[in-house]
Amino acid sequence: MTLREIVKILNATVCIGENHLDDEVTKAFASDLMSDVLTLKETPILITGLCNIQTIRTCDMACLQVVVFVRNKKPTEDMIELAEENDMILIGCEYSMFKTCGLLYEAGLNPLY
Amino acid sequence: MHQEYTVIEGDFVNAGVASSSVKKTLKQLNVNPQVVKRVVVALYEAEVNAIAHAYGGTVSVDIDPDKIRMVVADKGPGIPDIALAMQEGYSTARPEVRDMGFGAGMGLPNMQKNVDKLNVTSEVGVGTTVEMEVNFQ
Numbered sequence: 463m464t465l466r467e468i469v470k471i472l473n474a475t476v477c478i479g480e481n482h483l484d485d486e487v488t489k490a491f492a493s494d495l496m497s498d499v500l501t502l503k504e505t506p507i508l509i510t511g512l513c514n515i516q517t518i519r520t521c522d523m524a525c526l527q528v529v530v531f532v533r534n535k536k537p538t539e540d541m542i543e544l545a546e547e548n549d550m551i552l553i554g555c556e557y558s559m560f561k562t563c564g565l566l567y568e569a570g571l572n573p574l575y
Numbered sequence: 576m577h578q579e580y581t582v583i584e585g586d587f588v589n590a591g592v593a594s595s596s597v598k599k600t601l602k603q604l605n606v607n608p609q610v611v612k613r614v615v616v617a618l619y620e621a622e623v624n625a626i627a628h629a630y631g632g633t634v635s636v637d638i639d640p641d642k643i644r645m646v647v648a649d650k651g652p653g654i655p656d657i658a659l660a661m662q663e664g665y666s667t668a669r670p671e672v673r674d675m676g677f678g679a680g681m682g683l684p685n686m687q688k689n690v691d692k693l694n695v696t697s698e699v700g701v702g703t704t705v706e707m708e709v710n711f712q
Binding site: 486494496497498499500501512514515516517519520522523524525542 | 595598615616619620665678679680682685688
Protein backbone atom coordinates (compact mmCIF):
# COMPACT_ATOMS: atom_id res chain seq x y z
CA MET A 463 0.00 0.00 0.00
CA THR A 464 1.10 3.60 -0.39
CA LEU A 465 1.96 5.92 2.46
CA ARG A 466 -0.94 8.07 1.29
CA GLU A 467 -3.30 5.17 2.01
CA ILE A 468 -1.74 4.70 5.45
CA VAL A 469 -2.28 8.38 6.24
CA LYS A 470 -5.91 8.07 5.18
CA ILE A 471 -6.58 4.87 7.15
CA LEU A 472 -5.06 6.34 10.31
CA ASN A 473 -6.59 9.76 9.84
CA ALA A 474 -3.01 10.86 10.30
CA THR A 475 -0.97 13.96 9.63
CA VAL A 476 2.32 14.10 7.79
CA CYS A 477 5.02 15.90 9.71
CA ILE A 478 7.67 15.63 7.01
CA GLY A 479 8.01 13.69 3.78
CA GLU A 480 4.92 14.83 1.83
CA ASN A 481 6.85 14.17 -1.39
CA HIS A 482 7.12 10.46 -0.53
CA LEU A 483 3.40 9.78 -0.05
CA ASP A 484 3.14 7.71 -3.21
CA ASP A 485 5.93 5.38 -2.06
CA GLU A 486 4.81 1.77 -1.62
CA VAL A 487 5.35 -0.11 1.63
CA THR A 488 4.57 -3.76 2.34
CA LYS A 489 5.61 -4.43 5.93
CA ALA A 490 5.41 -2.86 9.37
CA PHE A 491 7.04 -3.38 12.74
CA ALA A 492 5.64 -1.94 15.98
CA SER A 493 7.83 -1.34 19.01
CA ASP A 494 8.85 1.16 21.64
CA LEU A 495 12.04 -0.78 22.18
CA MET A 496 14.78 0.60 19.95
CA SER A 497 17.06 -2.33 20.84
CA ASP A 498 14.51 -4.54 19.10
CA VAL A 499 14.39 -2.25 16.07
CA LEU A 500 18.18 -2.54 15.79
CA THR A 501 17.90 -6.31 15.30
CA LEU A 502 15.74 -6.05 12.15
CA LYS A 503 17.20 -7.36 8.91
CA GLU A 504 14.51 -5.75 6.76
CA THR A 505 13.34 -2.15 6.52
CA PRO A 506 9.62 -1.97 7.39
CA ILE A 507 7.77 1.12 8.49
CA LEU A 508 8.08 1.63 12.24
CA ILE A 509 4.98 2.17 14.39
CA THR A 510 6.01 3.54 17.77
CA GLY A 511 4.98 5.55 20.78
CA LEU A 512 8.58 6.40 21.58
CA CYS A 513 9.11 9.96 20.48
CA ASN A 514 12.66 11.13 21.13
CA ILE A 515 15.85 11.78 19.19
CA GLN A 516 16.96 8.16 19.55
CA THR A 517 13.89 7.00 17.64
CA ILE A 518 15.22 8.88 14.62
CA ARG A 519 18.85 7.84 15.16
CA THR A 520 17.83 4.20 15.49
CA CYS A 521 15.90 4.40 12.22
CA ASP A 522 18.91 6.00 10.57
CA MET A 523 21.19 3.17 11.74
CA ALA A 524 18.66 0.47 10.85
CA CYS A 525 17.90 2.12 7.47
CA LEU A 526 14.19 2.57 8.24
CA GLN A 527 12.68 5.47 6.36
CA VAL A 528 9.13 5.75 7.68
CA VAL A 529 7.96 6.31 11.27
CA VAL A 530 4.33 6.41 12.41
CA PHE A 531 4.02 8.00 15.85
CA VAL A 532 0.90 6.91 17.73
CA ARG A 533 -1.13 8.53 20.52
CA ASN A 534 -0.59 12.04 19.20
CA LYS A 535 3.15 12.11 19.94
CA LYS A 536 4.73 15.14 18.28
CA PRO A 537 8.35 15.04 17.11
CA THR A 538 10.57 17.85 18.38
CA GLU A 539 12.45 20.30 16.15
CA ASP A 540 15.76 18.45 16.55
CA MET A 541 14.05 15.18 15.62
CA ILE A 542 12.53 16.75 12.51
CA GLU A 543 15.87 18.26 11.51
CA LEU A 544 17.67 14.92 11.82
CA ALA A 545 14.88 13.11 10.00
CA GLU A 546 15.02 15.64 7.16
CA GLU A 547 18.79 15.15 6.86
CA ASN A 548 18.11 11.44 6.35
CA ASP A 549 15.21 11.90 3.94
CA MET A 550 12.76 10.25 6.33
CA ILE A 551 8.98 10.39 6.48
CA LEU A 552 7.36 11.15 9.84
CA ILE A 553 3.64 10.54 10.25
CA GLY A 554 1.54 11.06 13.37
CA CYS A 555 -1.87 9.75 14.41
CA GLU A 556 -4.07 9.91 17.47
CA TYR A 557 -4.87 6.21 17.62
CA SER A 558 -3.30 3.80 20.11
CA MET A 559 -0.55 1.44 19.00
CA PHE A 560 -3.04 -1.46 19.12
CA LYS A 561 -5.63 0.29 16.97
CA THR A 562 -3.01 1.56 14.53
CA CYS A 563 -1.60 -1.94 14.06
CA GLY A 564 -5.07 -3.44 13.78
CA LEU A 565 -6.24 -1.02 11.11
CA LEU A 566 -3.11 -1.38 9.00
CA TYR A 567 -3.06 -5.16 9.33
CA GLU A 568 -6.71 -5.31 8.30
CA ALA A 569 -5.90 -3.14 5.28
CA GLY A 570 -3.25 -5.61 4.14
CA LEU A 571 0.03 -4.34 5.59
CA ASN A 572 2.15 -7.36 6.53
CA PRO A 573 4.09 -8.11 9.71
CA LEU A 574 7.82 -8.83 9.57
CA TYR A 575 7.64 -12.03 11.56
CA MET B 576 41.56 6.43 7.61
CA HIS B 577 41.34 7.20 11.31
CA GLN B 578 38.42 8.91 13.08
CA GLU B 579 37.97 9.65 16.74
CA TYR B 580 34.96 10.82 18.75
CA THR B 581 34.33 11.67 22.38
CA VAL B 582 31.35 10.23 24.21
CA ILE B 583 29.93 12.08 27.19
CA GLU B 584 28.17 10.43 30.12
CA GLY B 585 24.39 10.67 29.94
CA ASP B 586 24.48 12.66 26.68
CA PHE B 587 21.66 10.79 24.99
CA VAL B 588 20.96 13.64 22.59
CA ASN B 589 24.28 12.97 20.90
CA ALA B 590 24.21 9.19 21.17
CA GLY B 591 24.75 7.99 17.63
CA VAL B 592 26.66 11.01 16.30
CA ALA B 593 29.81 8.92 15.85
CA SER B 594 27.89 6.05 14.22
CA SER B 595 26.08 8.44 11.93
CA SER B 596 29.34 10.02 10.81
CA VAL B 597 30.90 6.59 10.20
CA LYS B 598 27.82 5.64 8.16
CA LYS B 599 28.30 8.68 5.91
CA THR B 600 31.99 7.89 5.42
CA LEU B 601 31.34 4.25 4.55
CA LYS B 602 28.61 5.22 2.09
CA GLN B 603 31.01 7.64 0.41
CA LEU B 604 33.51 4.79 0.16
CA ASN B 605 30.83 2.67 -1.59
CA VAL B 606 30.91 -0.08 1.03
CA ASN B 607 28.09 -2.62 0.57
CA PRO B 608 24.95 -1.18 2.27
CA GLN B 609 24.30 -4.44 4.17
CA VAL B 610 27.80 -4.28 5.62
CA VAL B 611 27.36 -0.59 6.46
CA LYS B 612 24.21 -1.44 8.39
CA ARG B 613 26.00 -4.15 10.40
CA VAL B 614 28.84 -1.75 11.24
CA VAL B 615 26.69 1.16 12.33
CA VAL B 616 24.19 -0.93 14.30
CA ALA B 617 27.06 -2.50 16.29
CA LEU B 618 28.82 0.83 16.79
CA TYR B 619 25.60 2.58 17.81
CA GLU B 620 24.89 -0.12 20.40
CA ALA B 621 28.41 0.35 21.80
CA GLU B 622 28.05 4.13 21.79
CA VAL B 623 24.73 3.95 23.64
CA ASN B 624 26.30 1.60 26.20
CA ALA B 625 29.19 4.00 26.87
CA ILE B 626 26.75 6.86 27.36
CA ALA B 627 24.28 4.83 29.42
CA HIS B 628 26.56 2.83 31.69
CA ALA B 629 29.86 4.69 31.92
CA TYR B 630 31.28 8.12 32.65
CA GLY B 631 32.06 8.83 29.02
CA GLY B 632 34.80 7.60 26.75
CA THR B 633 36.15 7.54 23.25
CA VAL B 634 35.21 5.95 19.95
CA SER B 635 38.14 5.21 17.61
CA VAL B 636 37.55 4.00 14.11
CA ASP B 637 40.12 2.78 11.59
CA ILE B 638 38.92 2.15 8.06
CA ASP B 639 41.13 0.00 5.84
CA PRO B 640 40.39 -1.01 2.24
CA ASP B 641 39.09 -4.42 3.38
CA LYS B 642 37.75 -3.89 6.90
CA ILE B 643 36.79 -1.50 9.67
CA ARG B 644 38.10 -1.67 13.22
CA MET B 645 36.19 0.10 15.99
CA VAL B 646 37.22 0.58 19.60
CA VAL B 647 34.84 2.04 22.16
CA ALA B 648 36.70 2.61 25.42
CA ASP B 649 34.87 4.01 28.41
CA LYS B 650 35.79 5.18 31.87
CA GLY B 651 33.23 3.60 34.11
CA PRO B 652 32.22 1.04 36.66
CA GLY B 653 33.34 -1.84 34.45
CA ILE B 654 31.57 -5.17 33.97
CA PRO B 655 32.12 -7.68 36.79
CA ASP B 656 30.90 -10.67 34.77
CA ILE B 657 31.28 -10.27 30.99
CA ALA B 658 29.71 -13.68 30.21
CA LEU B 659 26.60 -12.62 32.11
CA ALA B 660 26.51 -9.24 30.33
CA MET B 661 26.67 -11.06 26.99
CA GLN B 662 23.47 -12.95 27.80
CA GLU B 663 20.44 -11.62 25.99
CA GLY B 664 18.01 -10.03 28.43
CA TYR B 665 20.54 -9.31 31.18
CA SER B 666 20.58 -5.59 31.92
CA THR B 667 21.65 -3.17 34.62
CA ALA B 668 20.26 -0.12 32.80
CA ARG B 669 18.77 2.81 34.70
CA PRO B 670 15.16 3.89 34.06
CA GLU B 671 16.29 6.89 31.98
CA VAL B 672 18.12 4.52 29.63
CA ARG B 673 14.95 2.46 29.24
CA ASP B 674 13.01 5.67 28.59
CA MET B 675 15.21 6.20 25.53
CA GLY B 676 14.19 2.81 24.16
CA PHE B 677 17.23 0.86 25.31
CA GLY B 678 18.33 -1.16 28.32
CA ALA B 679 16.69 -4.45 27.39
CA GLY B 680 19.90 -6.42 27.63
CA MET B 681 20.28 -6.73 23.88
CA GLY B 682 23.25 -4.45 23.18
CA LEU B 683 26.26 -6.74 23.54
CA PRO B 684 24.49 -9.76 21.98
CA ASN B 685 23.44 -7.59 19.03
CA MET B 686 27.02 -6.33 18.59
CA GLN B 687 28.16 -9.95 18.49
CA LYS B 688 25.60 -10.79 15.80
CA ASN B 689 26.69 -7.92 13.55
CA VAL B 690 30.49 -8.01 13.67
CA ASP B 691 33.11 -10.50 12.53
CA LYS B 692 35.27 -10.05 15.62
CA LEU B 693 34.27 -8.84 19.09
CA ASN B 694 36.49 -8.52 22.10
CA VAL B 695 35.23 -7.08 25.40
CA THR B 696 37.66 -6.38 28.19
CA SER B 697 36.73 -4.75 31.46
CA GLU B 698 38.19 -3.81 34.79
CA VAL B 699 35.82 -3.07 37.64
CA GLY B 700 36.18 0.54 38.76
CA VAL B 701 38.25 1.48 35.72
CA GLY B 702 36.25 0.91 32.55
CA THR B 703 35.33 -1.26 29.61
CA THR B 704 36.80 -1.55 26.14
CA VAL B 705 34.82 -3.01 23.26
CA GLU B 706 36.85 -3.86 20.15
CA MET B 707 35.00 -4.80 16.98
CA GLU B 708 35.98 -5.65 13.44
CA VAL B 709 33.86 -6.02 10.34
CA ASN B 710 35.24 -7.28 7.02
CA PHE B 711 33.93 -5.51 3.94
CA GLN B 712 33.90 -8.70 1.82
